[in-house]
Amino acid sequence: xxxxxxxxxxxxxxxxxxxxxxxxxxxxxxxxxxxxxxxxxxxxxxxxxxxxxxxxxxxxxxxxxxxxxxxxxxxxxxxxxxxxxxxxxxxxxxxxxxxxxxxxx
Numbered sequence: 001x002x003x004x005x006x007x008x009x010x011x012x013x014x015x016x017x018x019x020x021x022x023x024x025x026x027x028x029x030x031x032x033x034x035x036x037x038x039x040x041x042x043x044x045x046x047x048x049x050x051x052x053x054x055x056x057x058x059x060x061x062x063x064x065x066x067x068x069x070x071x072x073x074x075x076x077x078x079x080x081x082x083x084x085x086x087x088x089x090x091x092x093x094x095x096x097x098x099x100x101x102x103x104x105x
Contacts, residue, residue: 005040005097005105006066010056010090018085019051025085026054029078033058036072038065040105052087059097059105 014022026044033042040059047053060066069075097105 005102006060006063007095007097008056008058008060008066008092009095010058010092012054012056012082012090013087014052014054014082014085015087016052022054022082022085025078025081026056029074030056032072032074033069036065036069038062038068040102061102 012022023044023046030042030044033039038061040061041057042059043057045055045057047055058066058069060069
């Protein structure tokens with residue numbers, strides 16, 4: 001079996017007064033991130049019941065892609081812009097893709 005996509009779920013809790021600004025900064029980052037060759041998907045989700053909570057679903061094609069992403073100008077801009085907006089430190093969990101197969105991404 002070939003290596004599977006690495007899928008990272010990033011859980012983010014934003015201060016209520018920063019929800020709109022966080023949303024805009026995150027969309028700008030996501031629009032650039034999906035252009036990276038190592039990224040298959042970069043989804044931005046907002047909690048339907050608590051709009052201060054977001055999940056980023058990032059699917060990386062190679063083991064090196066997450067580190068490459070963290071060196072991009074758009075990531076660094078996003079990181080520094082949203083840092084003061086956080087209600088608590090963001091957390092992440094890493095998953096391996098099982099379905100659909102990697103070609104389906």
